[in-house]
Amino acid sequence: MVREVEAHVVATFPRTGIRALEPRVLAALASVPRHEFVPEPQRAFAYEDRALPLGAGQTISQPFVVALMTQLLDPRAGDVVLEVGTGSGYQAAVLAALVTKVYTVELDEGLAEAARARLLRLGFANVEVRAGDGTLGWPEAAPFDGVIVTAATPEIPPALLEQLREGRHFVAPLGPHGLTQSLTRVTKLAGGRVARRAFLEVEFVPLREGE
Ligand code: SAH
16 A cells, blocks of 8 residues: 555655655554454455545545655654544554654544544544534644644634634645645645645545534
8 A cells, every 4th residue: 555655655746746755754654553443344445545535425545645744844752743533543643653742623523432442442542522613623732843634624724714823824725625736735834824725536535614
């Protein structure tokens, strides 16, 4: 799977400008047993480079996209990061292999509970899962050294930008629901300014409104 992902990165280089994945990202990808995050009927495909259904209308992202988003976040060893859209917990686990602490929020209570149990069972002790509306972030744990949203949103939810440390990145598929979005990195600069760069057209399930 890791080799397939590397080949995919090379093939999309003309579009993304990303020549290769960093060794630490590849190592993190190789260290997480993806089959543990995939529902039983999909297990045979766990190590293919494609998105798979999680149930509840949600999907576990394609490993190539997980790897790309991870690299764009530029996670460092001492970091505390926030993910919105836990899903299976796979992206959180990949990040957990790279940083000190991952906070992740999932709107669907069933998915949140399953991901929490799974991550605990697999020994990812540095991930905290919360059921709730991730567009509000996790104020008690802010500021974050990176914020990643793994569902499509037209714009950055303001609370998430607020909870991001200056100089660090927000990574998300930005764009309309039901169509393709642009995998975008937004860097928080001084004085409330941001720098934005789009890397790739992607297709994510929508970020939903909390009740
Ligand atoms: N990162 C996941 C895949 C995410 S799919 C993985 O690695 O498996 C997108 C997820 O976002 C879905 O599970 C969906 O329920 C969740 N979601 C949608 N809207 C949300 C919101 N407002 N807050 C938190 N999670 C949300």
